[in-house]
Amino acid sequence: MDPTIPRSDGDGFRARGDGGSDTRDFSSDSAFGSRGFGDLFSEFMEQGRRLVRAEVTLARAELRAEVKKASAGAGLLAGGGVVLLLGALTFVAFLVAALAELIPVWASALIVAVLLLAVGGAVAWAGLGRLKRIHGPQRTIQTLKEDGQWASRTAHSMKSQMHGHA
Template identity: 40%
Template sequence: MSHADHPAEPSKTSEPAVSELVTQLSEQTTRLVRDEMRLAQAELKEKGKHAGVGAGLFGGAGLIAFFGGATLITTIILALALLIPAWFSALIVTVALFIIAGIAALIGKKQVKKAVPPAPERTMDNVKADVNEVKEHGHR
């Protein structure tokens, strides 16, 4: 018999073993997760910079609007001073501003009361009901 007549022993093929594939998969998954985390970190850092600049610009705009409002109040006082004494026009505007502030405070107080407590009560009640339901079905 020739060498060709005997069935050949299984030779090592170029395909890796399952254990090698699992190891490679684990390494590649780890590398992929790390790379994605680095990308997310870089993206968040970039967005954070934009958010910081935006917040600064909003703050500046608010300050300018505050001064604009103060100037408008001064203009109203000076306009009233054309008709009545300046001290009286300033007093009228001051009282009007305090009334507006009081109304805003009362409305704000009502809104804050609606927000207390800050826990999501309906959601917590739903979760408790879900847990009880699971417990009941688990005992059956």
């Protein structure tokens, strides 16, 4: 996560996480008492915008990785389809003709069709298995939950401090 993104430290609020000198503790009365609500709200909104931008960047990175996995699974699925088609076109005529020497033509065509469907189904099943292993952006979901908790605590703290000084 971006070190300039504000995070709750459990006891109060750290305005910046980049080691800068702006590390006010907004949980104390003096921090709220010396600043107006407009200043606090503006800072809160700016930090919220930074959080949203950071979350979007994280989501893009995670989704890019998942798209690569999906591409591999879809490629296998498409490859399986191509193999099915080529196999059907190439071997159907040969196998039907070869089996027609021993059994009726309709029976040889049925046997060849069942074999091709079994092989094609197995390849397609492998592709679906890969596609099912794709998951959502787990880190983004977790950090969004944390950001929501931070925003709630900060807003609650601001509200209680402002009511105490109104």
